[in-house]
Amino acid sequence: MKITLAQQSNLENIDYDNLPFGVNFTDHMLVCHFENGAWQEPEIRPFGNLNATFALHALHYGQAAFEGMKAYRNQEGEVALFRPERNWERLNKSAERLLMPQVPHEVFIDGLKKLIEIDQAWVPQDEVKSLYIRPYLFSSSEFIAARPSERYTFAIICSPVGPYYAGAVKVKIEDVFTRAASGGIGFTKAAGNYGGAFYPTAKAIEEGYNQVIWTDHANHELIEESGTMNIMLRIGDKMITPPLTDRILAGITRDSIVTLLREWGHDVEERPIKVAEVVEAARNGELKEAFGMGTAAVVSVIQQIGFKGERFDIPTPEDGIASKIRKGLNDIRLGRVEDTHNWMVKVK
Amino acid sequence: MKITLAQQSNLENIDYDNLPFGVNFTDHMLVCHFENGAWQEPEIRPFGNLNATFALHALHYGQAAFEGMKAYRNQEGEVALFRPERNWERLNKSAERLLMPQVPHEVFIDGLKKLIEIDQAWVPQDEVKSLYIRPYLFSSSEFIAARPSERYTFAIICSPVGPYYAGAVKVKIEDVFTRAASGGIGFTKAAGNYGGAFYPTAKAIEEGYNQVIWTDHANHELIEESGTMNIMLRIGDKMITPPLTDRILAGITRDSIVTLLREWGHDVEERPIKVAEVVEAARNGELKEAFGMGTAAVVSVIQQIGFKGERFDIPTPEDGIASKIRKGLNDIRLGRVEDTHNWMVKVK
Structure with missing residues (x-):
């Protein structure tokens, strides 16, 4: 796994008392491409640019699926994920139905753990706040024809969040x-x-x-x-x-x-x-x-x-x-x- | 309409005797953003970068629809579009059902005509080849929450194409x-x-x-x-x-x-x-x-x-x-x- 750390953390600019859902992102993300029939080396790098053109396959043909999961900080201050294997399994079920490649365990789970370890300072210790985690997979070839993509990209981005709905x-x-x-x-x-x-x-x-x-x-x-x-x-x-x-x-x-x-x-x-x-x-x-x-x-x-x-x-x-x-x-x-x-x- | 022309055309690098569908793109594209509740000035500029992050809304929530149409060159050498108004109307029907803003006539039709005028050298004079045109609209806010986007992007990209299927x-x-x-x-x-x-x-x-x-x-x-x-x-x-x-x-x-x-x-x-x-x-x-x-x-x-x-x-x-x-x-x-x-x- 290749790791490039952000030069400076953005954490101090985030107001944890006012957290709109999914708007603020942690310092890092995980990105891994599937090319020429094989998964390449996963990379953790600063959150940011997609590096795609307007021919990006997923924008046209919707070969794309995501997961939603959360990391919590317990009363001992330890950070833990809730049932991450289930998200990995479910993403791969989505991938199969959408004719996308299966994401390997070491890419999803090992990459996820490493990413959360690096950005763990972002996980709040709170009854209603947590770190929302978004693993997702999308077609990333650069052509426009109604056939399956050849290249795919798996990524994980993270966002500290408060409660989703205000009330009943x-x-x-x-x-x-x-x-x-x-x-x-x-x-x-x-x-x-x-x-x-x-x-x-x-x-x-x-x-x-x-x-x-x-x-x-x-x-x-x-x-x-x-x-x-x-x-x-x-x-x-x-x-x-x-x-x-x-x-x-x-x-x-x-x-x-x-x-x-x-x-x-x-x-x-x-x-x-x-x-x-x-x-x-x-x-x-x-x-x-x-x-x-x-x-x-x-x-x-x-x-x-x-x-x-x-x-x-x-x-x-x-x-x-x-x-x-x-x-x-x-x-x-x-x-x-x-x-x-x-x-x-x-x-x- | 803002127009920035490509420094050099890529046309001479395209083999018109061997045209895979939707893989080669013309020199220019049209891009127009919907922001703060209004369409901004359309821009024709060199085909290329999407300028988006990994939080791009459409990749997560699939608010995205496209059109497919073609430009032909007739025997007098004139370039013409086939029933473009119908594509404009249909894109707006898709947009309504997907809760995206309606694309104005002047953005879609006027932008399209100008774009094809600029890239008209790419339209082949041929019985089975033509210029395939891909207008599309997608959600381009940068957040991950399962609610409609606030920003949208309309774009037109073009690709010279041969026949789609080889035979029966x-x-x-x-x-x-x-x-x-x-x-x-x-x-x-x-x-x-x-x-x-x-x-x-x-x-x-x-x-x-x-x-x-x-x-x-x-x-x-x-x-x-x-x-x-x-x-x-x-x-x-x-x-x-x-x-x-x-x-x-x-x-x-x-x-x-x-x-x-x-x-x-x-x-x-x-x-x-x-x-x-x-x-x-x-x-x-x-x-x-x-x-x-x-x-x-x-x-x-x-x-x-x-x-x-x-x-x-x-x-x-x-x-x-x-x-x-x-x-x-x-x-x-x-x-x-x-x-x-x-x-x-x-x-x-």
Whole structure:
């Protein structure tokens, strides 16, 4: 691994009391190119220029996928990553579906650890702040023809972040627009999945919501995801989340929350959820809680669900499952409880 | 419009007898940024650097769409664009669905005409070669959060090209993977639509085909598009192509071909086509011709269709409709017949 350190750190110019999401970047990044059928030597160097022309393949044909993950500083001051192997595996699943090369373990994981070690001063010790990490892979040949790229670039950039949403959100059950189809790329973190979601989301925002709840591609009858997060519903005494299909992102936060909830004795069902069931439960008061699950927001409490013009307020109990699970994850991340699942991977 | 000319032309280094598609670029490009809610002054400058960092929004979130069009040199030596207004309109439809700003007429059309005027020496006078033009729009803010960009960049780059496909193609009717869903972005030329198509296409290539024929998102029962082209089938004495929906790109070549065929007295049906109907017609010899229609390949003759392991050879008559329509379009583009539709827009 080639390492070129920044001449001067930009850390002292960052206001950690006012951290917009993903706007400030740490001093260094990792870059590794796939050329002539092989991965080249990874390089850690100062954050900066892309060195590309206007023919950059990914800008035209969207062969691009990313990951989102976080580094935390525990109460002993140690810096650790949360389940990084899962992000590596998932990026490679996205890569396969988008016909991009697999990123080797030593490039992703070893490169990541080294990068975070170098920029560890940027990781805050805080209940709601952390270092957001963005590994991503994109096609970097310089031609414009609708065929796969020959060159690819893997990079990791990092941004210190505060909480993603300010508070509880209002969501609209989407019954016109579609995020993903069976046989499509919905299970990947492809760049294109996000670009297609902004317009429907903006329409929902115009109507006074913060996000949409996506429904299935065929009939809009099944609940799929909430914005860029997986969704969990507490109906009666059950916790219910849609099962993983090729239309749904296999969230690592989702998996962690399902694991913890089951460990704590909750009845968690992973099964198809009809929109009609959710609306009925919201109407008759059986829908006790609802929240999104994802890396950026961790747990995003839903306070209102709208469907075809009707709006249903959802309880947001301070001592509810959402709060409990957020605290449970934080306890593990900040080292306040034993990490029985070995989810935290310490950085030197 | 700000214009900075290249110090030296690269034209003499290009081998026009050996032109791979989209690999060589003309001396200049047009670039125009949308910043602080307004389009800035367009600039024509030497082809080159993107001036972006690794936080470039489009690489992460795929807010990006393109157009494909061509400039031709007619027998009088004049350079003309084919239906450029249609590309401008379509880019703005893509932009709307991807929540990007509308590109003004004076930026797209006036900028395009000026750019082609400056690089007109690059437009070949040839039956199968032309200047391929790539207008495109992408999100160019420098942050990583799953929200719309604030800055956007419109650019036009150009590449002299030969024929897209070498000859007649074999296509597989896709019954597992999906290109587009109702309520999705299939009707746009979003970058993400292409990235998701490479893997299914590679699978088809492994099976000895050149491309896939996409089918509908719900049940894979309806014919949609052929690879990156619209599809036309000649069944019996009818010409049949799927109707435009939000899952199908509204091809300008498709529209031009439908217009010419009707003018020539052909019975053209725009209607849903079942896979079963095509397979049956192929089996009993009623499928007389099949071809793709698009800017890059213009007309791409299909010589074989595969479905669930069965392969059907399709006639490719030298004096068939595909040949006739290719010649008809060429006659208009090269000025050999009167341009009764005013499709050609001359460049100074």
